[in-house]
Structures are given as structure tokens and as C-alpha cells.
Amino acid sequence: MQCLGPAYDGFAYLPAIETRGGILVAWNSSLARISNHVPDTNFITGYVTPIDGAPWWLTTVYGPQEDEEKIAFLEELTARRQLCPGPWLVIGDFNMIMQASDKSNTNLDRRMMHRFRQFVDGTGLKELFLHGRKFTWSNEREAPTLTKIGRALVSVDWEMEHPDCLLHALSTASSDHCPLHLALHEHLHPHRRFRFELFWTKLEGFEDAVREAWQCDPEITDPFKRIDLLLRNTARFLTAWGQKKTGNVKLLIAIANWVIFQLDVTQERRRLSEGERWLRRTLKLTTLGLASLQRTIARQRSRIRWLQDGDASSKLFYLVANGRKVKNFIPAISHEGNLITDQIGKERIFYDSYKELLGTTTAREHTLDLEFLGITPSNLEDQTVIFIEEEVVGNMP
Template sequence: MAVIDRFIVNQCLGPSFDGFDYLPAEETRGGILVAWNSEVLQVTHISHDSYSITGEVHTREDGRWCLTVVYGPRDTHDKRAFLDELSVRRSLCPGPWMIIGDFNMILHACEKNNENLDRRTMAAFRNFVNTEELKEVYMHGRTFTWSNERRVPTLSKIDRALVYVDWDLNYPNSLLQAISSAVSDHAPLHLSMNAGHQSKKRFRFELFWLNLEGFQEAVQEGWRCDARFTDPFSRLDECYKNLATHLQAWSAAKVGNIKLQIAMANLVIHRLDAAQDRRILTAQEWWLRRSLKHLVLGLSSLERTMARQRSRMRWIKDGDANSKLFHDVANGRRRRNFIPSIKHNGEVITDQSRKEEIFFDAYSGLLGQINNKEFSLDLQALGLPSRGDILEDLGDIFSEEGVWKVIRKYLSIEHQDKTALWVRSTTKRGLLSRRKLWRRS
């Protein structure tokens, strides 16, 4: 459409969308429409470029961020000008930024189902994304977003959402889905900025716990099991559960809420800074200000360590990046692993509790059920020795002396001077962590 008025917007989107702006189309391409509900948010300072519309989005809860909606050109020689135009627009929009729409370009070769690739344009697009420090919001539901609608179609992913790291940190629960293309050759993208897919808080073993005073005692106190559990595997599972609960409570009392402590320390430092502008601080005030600065430095380092562990990025050295990078990676992994819907017996289920029930029932069916034994053996009546004394020791706590005793027992003298042994320990989630122990004869 070359002209869009309020009647067309109400007819297409409904009367609640009382604000809109548009970029007119040229024949069948190039048109952009941005519409919003003023009761939810406002879009101000709207600017028109050759291939995009940019505006400031103001929400009641989350402040301000910039939105750019694009419709990329099809001609190759115009795509370079399109990317340069976006770079200039970015310089005018500092802070959180989202750019979404039809780019008519792909980032990687896997985003097209044939080998007809314009690698020079792909390299220019990747260079733009890297230079502006953008990341792509993971798209659920589809691999490609466009089709030429032929019998043997050409498929590509030319529609996407790119965001700056600040936007991603402000909206960690955003969810991008590709929905039905209906009568179009494009798959519409639906972005929910608060999808509400917060998973249950699970136990995370923090590496810095090993350096805290009282950790060994906390583990010994938490590793306990009720006497009513007699099965070794049930006892082990119960010990892990009790240990996780005890360590979480111990960490909350020992460390506390790091973000809250940093905010409180910064508030007191700000008050002391303001007082220092008017007078000389007393000895006690100067000592408190200095101590709080050291505390903020230590807590910030601890916060960064926790964020790095949860992002599972092991190859970056200390000092290469701040906590924002690790939070960004962790958010990306969570979006990618999230399952928005499942199909069960012909029903599409999106409710989180129902999905959990179906997964639990499915895996319970795979594991089977416990059946009572119809027959048992009386070892005493048969005159066979009972090994109950050994089975009772399965619930005992492993000690370092006991582990080394087993290693030395099964390590023959004929081994080399430097022998590597792998000791595996099973965590609550069933993963294996390896520790390399060296022994010199």
C-alpha cells in the first residue's frame, strides 16, 4: 500500500491500536507498518530511512529502548547502502536496541536450503552484526522463514530479530516464534517480551563454595538420610536432595543476596560521597567508605564468577569480558532449550504444568514400575552367609582416606612413575565430573 490511514489500521489490527506510522510500499515490496496500543506503550521520535522505521519505545515498567523495523532491498548493490544506513541509525540510538524485520539477507550458509549463496553479502551482513555488537534472538518453530512457493521450493531465513546486549538483559524471558505463513510466502514472527517461561529454581553447585569457611562441615551436616529408606539407590537420592537443600540454606546465610548487598553498599557510598562534598569525613566515616568500596569490588567479582559458571563458557580467560557477556550467553542457552509447546495425543499443550506432567509420565513409563517380589530367599535357612554388613556401609560418607586406600589397593607397583587415574562422581543430575589424580611411586 502506498497510503495507510487509521481506518485500514483499525480494520486490520483492531481499534485498540490507536497509534501508527508507516513507510509506503513501492509496488509489492518495501512497505512497513508500525502500530501500537497507547495504553500499553508509546512510540515517539519516529524517523524514516530508505529501508526502515525507527522509534523510541516507552513502557510503563521498563523505561525506554529503540526499535527499528526493516524491509531490506533485494538488489545486491543496494544492500551495502542498507547496512550503512543501519550503522548510522545505530549511532543516533544509544542504549538498548532491537532491529527486526525482513533483511533479505542471510548470516550463514545453513540458512538456505541450496548452494546458491552470495557469500560477499553474507560476509558484509556478519561484519555489520559483529561491529554493532548484536545478537540474534533464537527463533522457535521453524528453520526457514521464506519460500518461493514452488514444487521444489527454495527456502531461506531472511526474517529475524537482532538485539543489543542491554535489551537482552532487560528482557531475559522474551520468546520469538515463527507462526503459520497463511497466504504469504513469509512466516510471520511473533515476539513475546515476557513469555513467563521461568523454570523452577533448581540446585546449582557454586564453585566458590569450596573456598568458603565451613563448607566441609555444611556438607557433612547435609549428607543425611532417613532410616526408613533401605534401598541403596533411594538412600543415595535422598542424601543428594537433603544435601542440596542444606547447601542452599547455608549459602543464603553465609553469602546472601549479592545484588542486594551491592545495591545497599552503593547507596551508603553515595551518601558518604555527598557528605564529603560539604565537609571532611570523620575517621569512622572514612573507614566505612573505604571498607564498602572493597566489599563492592569483592561482591562484583563473586557475581561475575557465578554468571560465568552458569553460562558454561570455559575458554574465556579472566579479564576478557564482564558479567554482561556471561548473562547474555546464559539467557541465549535458556531460550534455545525452552520448549514452547508439545503435541500429545493430538492435543497441542502450552501450559507449563501440563508439559511437566506429560514428560514425567512418559519417562516413568520408560523406567517401569516397582513390583513386589513374589518369592524371596532365606539365606539363613540355606546356610549361606549374609552380606548385610557390607550393604549397610553403602550409605556412609566417602572420606578422602578411604578413596586413597582403594586407589593404592588396586594400583599395582608395575605402573609407570606417573600414572593418571580418573575418579568419577555422579551428581544429582546424573552428569559425570572428572578429576585427574596423579600418583608418583
């Protein structure tokens, strides 16, 4: 009650030793409940059951200081993981760094860094990107040592359950630690932009669609405005064309699987007709093609180039793409002393800033007389002429 007030009606804790090592985990039962909470030497683990959503395991840590205790701490965490299968979030102060960039100087314990990375890899965890800060702790000296010892590690299935999570840093206030705030349902849905899908080029009618879309008002003579308009028209046309050709791949797969399931159930009661067998066989082939297409799209958006075909499932590609989206997300912008958090406000700040940076065209007050300087002006009118195919082929090596 003294720490959090009446809203949090459940809690579990690990007592502190003097000024360190204490952990308090509290919850509001109207939003979620934590059961099976077990205190270990340096962490507390509990089973989180949200009111809306799937349950998952939460481990809150406060890592020890000494090397031998750190090794035992990682071994204890590994053992706890074996007893808690399923989605897992490990968050808190690990008192360890994972890589050299996690510390502001070169005084590194590479042996312990290697052990920490081994633990993360061995338990199949991934670090959530931290917005707002590079380091989470300072020794508060005149020339401070800064480290990133606070972090959030999650399993793959936990991240798949919470694709819109956002981890960002708060003010240290009177502490030498930076508090971490993890929002599970932050809406990271910026305006959709055009994506050129590589599989479009293999669809029938692609070249005809581009030829039809590549048109511009002949009265527009400025080459920059023309190319901008041509690209915009083509992007809009190809987006609509692609939707008509393939549609929503996930929805199509779901529909096909539902129809196949109904036919499977029917087959248990009676023999299928020739038409029903043909439909079931066709839908099975269709789902294979759509699944391959879905994987191709996911791989393109993940931008992974170092895997050979068949080396990973679509889940990996979705995770990489989602991780990049979270990392690139800008939660807030400070402008003239105000903190802008809404999407429209952030877009306006960026637009006004770049507009001011680029400036506007103005009439020249002075110009150069090239003839007086003995320089013959060059005729650049042919620079706006469209390349023809023969010209391109003729200049190829």
C-alpha cells in the same frame, strides 16, 4: 482501521512497490508511543516510548532483492544506527541469510553472507533465538527452497532491558513468509533447581557442612534410593548453608553502596568520625570482594570456558546465560491434539511421558538357571560397599 481495527491509533508506513517492500508500523498509545519515525529506502525507524519502561529505537526492515541494493541497504542501516544511539531492535525481512544453516540447500551467496555478518558485528548486534521454526520463508514449490530471512537483531543494552523477551514463529497462513511474534515480557521463570557454586569449596566450614548433610536413614538399603536421598539432602543443606554464608550478593552490594553514598554526602558537610571512616573503608573493601564473587557466579552460570580472567565483564556472562535460558525455554507442547502452554501442564506431560517410557518393575515369570548352564554366579554384594580413602589412593596411577 481496515488492517488493524480501532485499538491501534498511531501508525507509520513505507509504501509498497507492486507486491513487495511495504512496511506498516502501528502502535496502541495506551501501551506505547513511537515518535521521530523516519522512513528510509527499505526500513522505518522510530523511537519507542513505553508507558512502563525505558525508551528504545525500533527499526522495521524489508530488504531488497538485488545485490547492489542489499549493499546499499546495509550501509544505510549502519548510518541510521549512528544517528540513533541507545537500545536498538531491528526486526523484519532482511532478504539475506547469515550462515549456511539458514538455507535448505547449498546454493549460497557467501559474499553477501559475509557482508551481512560484518554488518551485525560492526553494529554490535545479536540475533534473538527463534522458537518454533528453523526457516521463515518458502518458495512454495513441490521441492521447496527454505530460508531464514526474517529475524530480530538487538543491541546489548536492549537485551539487558528486556531479559524475558521471547521470539517465536506463527503460521504462514496464506503467505509464503512466517510471521514473527516478539513478546517483551514473557515470564521465563521455571522452578529453581540446585546449583553447586564453585566458590563454596573456598568458604570456611564447607567440608563440615557436607559431612553433616551426607546422612541417610539406615533402614533404607536400596543403594540407588540411598544415593538419591543423600544427594537430595546435601543439595538442600548446601543451598541453605550457602545463603547463610553469603546471602543475596546483589542486595548486599546495593546496601553497601547506599551506606557509602550516605557517608560520602556526610563527608561534604563535616569530618567523619573514626568509626565512620572505618565503616566506609570496610564497606569499600567489602564491595570489591562481593563484586568479584558476583562475577565468579555469573561466569560459572554462563559456562564460558574460552575466556581468560579479566577478558570480559559480568554483563557478558549474564547475557550468555540469559540467551541460553531463552533458547532452552519450551513455550508450548502439543499433546493429543491440545496445545499446552502453562508450566504445570508442561511438567505433567513430561512426567507422564517419561514414566510410561521407563515403565514399572514386575516380577519375572522365568529366570535362567546359571548352574545348569555351567556358569558360576558371582557374588556382587561388595558392589554396594562404600570406597575408602586408602582404596582410592592405592589404585591411583
